[in-house]
Amino acid sequence: MDPTQPGGRGTDPADGTAPAGGVEGGDNPVLAPRLRERRRSAGLTLEAAARRVGLSAAHLSRLESGLRQPSLPVLLGLARLYGTTVSDLLGETTAESDPIVRSGAMPAVPAGGWTYWRAGGTGRAMQALRVHVPAHAQGGLVRVHPGEEWLYVTGGELVLTLGEQTHTLAVGDSAHFDSLVPHQLAAGGPAGVDLLFVHTLIQSEVSALCVTPQPPTRQGGRP
Incomplete structure (x- = not known):
């Protein structure tokens, strides 16, 4: 089914998210708990974090519960807010960066x-x-x-x-x-x-x- 057509599994235009397992980000079991952990580490309440990235507290709660997957713009906004990277939120591991910058x-x-x-x-x-x-x-x-x-x-x-x-x-x-x-x-x-x-x-x-x-x-x- 085409996700851009009615009845598809694209993003929800109201909050920039997609259903869990949908086309935006897929089913990532690491993402939801990391979103919650990074928000708490940043000292932000659910309401404060949601307000700063233009979501409702209910929508952010769904992301942190794994009921929905964020679109890339939402994920970028949350990464910036929490002082981290999209790769970190997704649980991706990367090789140690070269300490020398040419x-x-x-x-x-x-x-x-x-x-x-x-x-x-x-x-x-x-x-x-x-x-x-x-x-x-x-x-x-x-x-x-x-x-x-x-x-x-x-x-x-x-x-x-x-x-x-x-x-x-x-x-x-x-x-x-x-x-x-x-x-x-x-x-x-x-x-x-x-x-x-x-x-x-x-x-x-x-x-x-x-x-x-x-x-x-x-x-x-x-x-």
Whole structure:
């Protein structure tokens, strides 16, 4: 039967899920308990987790009970929310990743006006990146999210705003801060700024990452 036609076994348009054993994800006995375990490990109630990925608590409960299988977009959303990967949720095992990251093997990834290169392994508690921030990129975007961040300036000049203080960092300068402090990164010159950037994996909804920018009070840092 064609799952795209009425009466088929495709996804439920109301919640982005499919019946257990359906075309979306198949019958995976590992998935349901892992969804429940990862949610609890993230310290989220059923209602809070469902709200953040756009599902009802009843639908998420069915996923955690194995009564339904999530579509790929739902599975991706849950993986991001819990700070893990789709492979982990599905119980897939992979070989240990190579601890060496070669610069030429990592493609440049444009995102939000910045450019990223992966500089560390996958499936870790931290993510390491090389980042280029062009001049005037992302405007007055201010970020707030759980975790810690560490950065090191390798080229250009960085203007880093932490709460009410703004600091100017030159090549060789670094910063390590709690990312629940509202923070903003911007290039201090027309050529942009290059950084080494390490942060703990985010376990929060995307809407919690940005707040309305406020005019900073310039204190500290270099003149």
